[in-house]
Amino acid sequence: MDRQSALAFARSDVSTLPLYAPDATPCAIDLSDNTNLWGAPPAALDAIRSAECASVSRYPALYSEPLRDLLLRHVGLGQDSACDVITGCGSDDVLDSAMRAFSVSGASLAYSTPTFSMIPVLARLTGLRPAPIPFAENFDIDAERLVDTHAEVTYVCTPNNPTATIASRTAVEYVVRNATGIVILDEAYAEFAPETFVDLLEENERLLITRTFSKAFGLAGLRVGFGVGSSEITRLVARARGPYKVNALAERAVHAALSSHVGGRDWVATHAALVIENRNRLVAELAQRGLTALPSFANFVLVPSPDALRVSRELATRGILVRVITGLPEVPTALGNAKGTALRIGVGPWDMMRELLTALDEAI
Ligand SMILES: *Cc1c(COP(=O)(O)O)cnc(C)c1O
Numbered sequence: 001m002d003r004q005s006a007l008a009f010a011r012s013d014v015s016t017l018p019l020y021a022p023d024a025t026p027c028a029i030d031l032s033d034n035t036n037l038w039g040a041p042p043a044a045l046d047a048i049r050s051a052e053c054a055s056v057s058r059y060p061a062l063y064s065e066p067l068r069d070l071l072l073r074h075v076g077l078g079q080d081s082a083c084d085v086i087t088g089c090g091s092d093d094v095l096d097s098a099m100r101a102f103s104v105s106g107a108s109l110a111y112s113t114p115t116f117s118m119i120p121v122l123a124r125l126t127g128l129r130p131a132p133i134p135f136a137e138n139f140d141i142d143a144e145r146l147v148d149t150h151a152e153v154t155y156v157c158t159p160n161n162p163t164a165t166i167a168s169r170t171a172v173e174y175v176v177r178n179a180t181g182i183v184i185l186d187e188a189y190a191e192f193a194p195e196t197f198v199d200l201l202e203e204n205e206r207l208l209i210t211r212t213f214s215k216a217f218g219l220a221g222l223r224v225g226f227g228v229g230s231s232e233i234t235r236l237v238a239r240a241r242g243p244y245k246v247n248a249l250a251e252r253a254v255h256a257a258l259s260s261h262v263g264g265r266d267w268v269a270t271h272a273a274l275v276i277e278n279r280n281r282l283v284a285e286l287a288q289r290g291l292t293a294l295p296s297f298a299n300f301v302l303v304p305s306p307d308a309l310r311v312s313r314e315l316a317t318r319g320i321l322v323r324v325i326t327g328l329p330e331v332p333t334a335l336g337n338a339k340g341t342a343l344r345i346g347v348g349p350w351d352m353m354r355e356l357l358t359a360l361d362e363a364i
Contacts, residue, residue: 013125014125023312025321028319029352029355029356031300031320031346031347033220034299034300035346036271036299036348037348037352039218041217041218041263041264043257043260043267044217044253044254044256044263045253046256047253047255048249051252055248056249060244060251061244061251063087064087064238067246067258068084070255070258075209077201082202082230083228083234084228084234085226086235086238087224087225087245087251089224089245091186093225094225094237094241095155098184098208098237099122099128099153100126102128102181103153105127107153108129109129109153109154109155110153110154110155111132112132112135112141112160113133113135113329115155115157115160119157120132128152133145134329134331134332135331139160139163140165141158143172143178146179151180151181154179154184155186156175156183158186158187158193159192159297161189161298161300162300162323162342163302165294166193176200182206182233185208186209188215189299190216191216191268191272192298193298194297197209201229204230207230208234210225210227211228212224216271218271222249275299275347278347279296279299279347281350282353282357285353286360289361291360291364292304299347300344300345301344304334304337304338304341305341305342306337306339308324309324311343311363311364312343315360315363318359319355319359322343328340
């Protein structure tokens with residue numbers, strides 16, 4: 001058997017790329033992936049249970065039409081808005097498709113680092129040269145340096161994963177107004193953030209804002225995300241994406257979550273409010289233990305610590321999984337001082353947070 005044969009024909013960007021393999025030690029309490037730790041909206045679960053044969057034996061919608069009006073309303077835009085939406089198999093799919101649509105030969109992707117780990121990966125897979133720019137000391141994006149890259153695609157994540165920090169409106173507006181190419185604004189954690197930048201869509205046709213149903217909406221397993229922007233940009237992303245990417249059950253569940261009050265939107269809003277309450281409480285408890293979290297505007301906190309790896313192992317033996325982030329840049333100083341390692345901890349019901357704190361007391 002010729003073991004080399006397939007490898008010899010593979011793109012090197014692909015053959016050298018490690019498979020995504022976060023630590024998935026089975027733990028009773030999994031705080032590692034920023035999902036909704038209360039579960040999923042009851043209305044979405046009911047919609048899946050009551051699905052009929054026809055909804056799985058036939059193809060789902062080609063693109064995003066069945067969810068369009070609900071999604072526009074969800075982000076605060078009217079049906080008469082000049083904007084349109086593009087859905088995807090998770091917002092990863094929307095990000096991937098958007099990058100592919102604009103990855104002309106020699107193009108680059110500017111982004112603040114550290115950010116969502118999929119970004120440099122998707123850049124490589126779509127043929128964009130990554131152009132990472134450090135954050136400012138206060139964890140705002142360095143708008144001038146991002147713009148000065150003249151990148152064909154600029155990615156801004158706010159609130160940002162893994163730091164949980166936000167970009168200032170001044171900086172975001174500067175990037176959106178002055179970037180050479182298109183701007184992708186990832187608002188995966190919008191439900192926990194003090195503001196959204198959807199209003200900027202009205203003035204800029206080269207802006208795409210992405211959202212997901214994987215985090216506050218508790219539907220990570222269904223894989224649904226979407227982008228909103230001018231109909232020009234969403235149509236380009238749709239072409240790069242291809243048809244039938246959101247499966248019929250996922251579409252049904254999202255439709256129900258967005259159109260129901262009690263078991264849908266209200267359920268999500270109630271739990272997002274609980275996240276913020278428990279997050280602030282958790283940050284205070286961590287501080288009492290000498291652990292300083294970065295200011296968080298998401299459903300997780302980042303605690304830079306040179307001891308992150310050891311502490312996470314101790315937590316895992318006590319049944320609690322958190323994400324260890326390594327290889328963080330030397331600036332801002334809060335990351336450099338921690339030797340580039342940190343714990344990223346998801347925020348959930350207080351019972352879970354109490355168990356985490358008890359385990360931490362034993363671990364540190
Ligand atoms: C989790 C996350 C996503 C969501 O990915 P899905 O593919 O929608 O599950 C997107 N962006 C960021 C920054 C995230 O943290």
